Amino acid sequence: xxxxxxxxxxxxxxxxxxxxxxxxxxxxxxxxxxxxxxxxxxxxxxxxxxxxxxxxxxxxxxxxxxxxxxxxxxxxxxxxxxxxxxxxxxxxxxxxxxxxxxxxxxxxxxxxxxxxxxxxxxxxxxxxxxxxxxxxxxxxxxxxxxxxxxxxxxxxxxxxxxxxxxxxxxxxxxxxxxxxxxxxxxxxxxxxxxxxxxxxxxxxxxxxxxxxxxxxxxxxxxxxxxxxxxxxxxxxxxxxxxxxxxxxxxxxxxxxxxxxxxxxxxxxxxxxxxxxxxxxxxxxxxxx
Numbered sequence: 236x237x238x239x240x241x242x243x244x245x246x247x248x249x250x251x252x253x254x255x256x257x258x259x260x261x262x263x264x265x266x267x268x269x270x271x272x273x274x275x276x277x278x279x280x281x282x283x284x285x286x287x288x289x290x291x292x293x294x295x296x297x298x299x300x301x302x303x304x305x306x307x308x309x310x311x312x313x314x315x316x317x318x319x320x321x322x323x324x325x326x327x328x329x330x331x332x333x334x335x336x337x338x339x340x341x342x343x344x345x346x347x348x349x350x351x352x353x354x355x356x357x358x359x360x361x362x363x364x365x366x367x368x369x370x371x372x373x374x375x376x377x378x379x380x381x382x383x384x385x386x387x388x389x390x391x392x393x394x395x396x397x398x399x400x401x402x403x404x405x406x407x408x409x410x411x412x413x414x415x416x417x418x419x420x421x422x423x424x425x426x427x428x429x430x431x432x433x434x435x436x437x438x439x440x441x442x443x444x445x446x447x448x449x450x451x452x453x454x455x456x457x458x459x460x461x462x463x464x465x466x467x468x469x470x471x472x473x474x475x476x477x478x479x480x481x482x483x484x485x486x487x488x489x490x491x492x493x494x495x496x497x498x499x500x501x502x503x504x505x506x507x508x509x510x511x512x513x514x515x516x517x518x519x520x521x522x523x
Contacts (some may be wrong), residue, residue, distance in 0.1 A: 261519035265295040266506060268323040272302030273309035273388035275330035276359060281327065281491050288497040293504065293522055298323070307334040314340065319380065325508050327500075329485075331359035336366035338378065342435045345385055349473040353507035354385075355500065358485035361425055372429045386481050387433030387470025393423040394443040394462055399484065401466060405436045410469070410502045412515030417495050425483035427464045432471065433481070439466035467499065469506075478507040 267289060269281040278301065286297040300313045309332050313319045320326060326347070335341070341364045348354055367379035370391050374380060383389040399419045404410045424441040442459040467482040480503035485491050501522075505511035510521040 237401045265293060265504065265510065265521070266322060266324045267295050267297045267327060268313075268320070268325075269297060269299045269301075269327045269329055269497070270311055270312065270313070271299060272304055272361065274305060274307040274333065275331055276486065277488055278329065278331075279303065280488055281485075284488065284491050285329070285497075285500070287325065288492070289344070289501055289504065291523065292497065292501045294346065294520055295504070302330075307332060310335060310340070314344050317343065317346075319343070320352045320358045323352065325355060325504055327355045327357065327504075328360040328363075329357045330363055332363040333359075333365060335364055338381075341382060345381055348477050348479070349475065350387060351475045351477050352380060353478045354472075354480070355503050355507060356386060356479065356481040357500070358423075358483055360424075361386060361388075361481065361483055362392075365391075370428075374503040375431065385470070385472050385479065386431075387479065388430050388465065388468055388481065389428040390425040390464075391428055393425045393483075394441065396421040396423055397441055397443065397459075397484070398422065399424050399431055399439040399441045399466070401437055401439050402482070403437045405434070406425055408436055408469070409511045409513055409515045410499070411436050414495070414498060414502070419484065419493075420489050421487060422484060422490055423486045424462055424466070426462075430465065430468075433465070433468040434470070435465040435468045437465070437467035437482075437513065439464055439484070451479060478509075480507055 237479040269282050269285055282301050283297050286299060289295055289297050300311050302309045302311055326365045364382040369379055371385055399422045402416045403414055405411060424439050441462050443462050444459040445457055466484050470479040472479050490496055505521055506518050510518045
């Protein structure tokens with residue numbers, strides 16, 4: 236009998252350790268890195284809004300790599316290390332570096348995601364790291380296609396700022412379950428040159444008025460034109476099928492601080508890191 240009890244005790248102890256380790260893995264804070272800076276946006280405030288919004292909603296610790304450079308040539312020291320993403324579970328790309336065209340620098344960023352590090356890409360991240368004839372549809376595998384392949388969708392520009400009607404076209408996806416359609420304040424609707432491997436989650440509709448030169452008045456008789464584009468989508472990147480989420484929404488501080496926007500971003504963080512069930516329910520210990 237004693238010979239039988241000993242193995243059973245060992246099995247029980249091993250099972251207990253496994254359960255404890257699994258529980259610890261679930262409740263362990265999500266390690267998030269926000270990379271923010273560059274042209275045309277209030278990144279100094281937005282990185283703080285994002286950090287506070289994420290940490291107040293999720294069991295997460297958010298670090299920020301912020302560059303106050305407000306040009307299109309902003310670079311980030313962290314990207315220079317080969318293992319730059321090793322301390323993080325997910326990266327939020329919130330940079331606007333349209334004129335950074337060094338393939339080696341960009342390749343090092345992408346290498347981390349090819350190796351399996353998930354990403355959430357916001358707004359001007361879609362207009363970063365591009366060169367060559369990027370205003371035309373790039374060819375998969377081309378020298379200038381790398382960043383667009385990572386995103387899963389190619390965008391090159393936007394119209395004037397005005398409200399965007401957001402419709403969740405894939406309401407059954409774990410990220411979008413429970414989220415309601417909404418209309419932003421003034422925002423930029425990014426165009427879609429082509430959808431590569433991205434899976435659309437939401438579309439945006441915007442009435443765009445003709446641009447008026449400084450010092451001139453708008454013609455009250457002129458009517459706006461309707462523009463439509465995918466504004467949120469997922470992608471699986473590389474051989475490891477790394478989970479990637481992107482949204483082109485997020486130009487103005489009021490949008491970034493909107494609870495509906497932060498809900499979308501935090502649910503995307505949970506999905507990319509495997510902490511959101513297929514039914515849209517966060518795993519135990521993932522949210523506050």
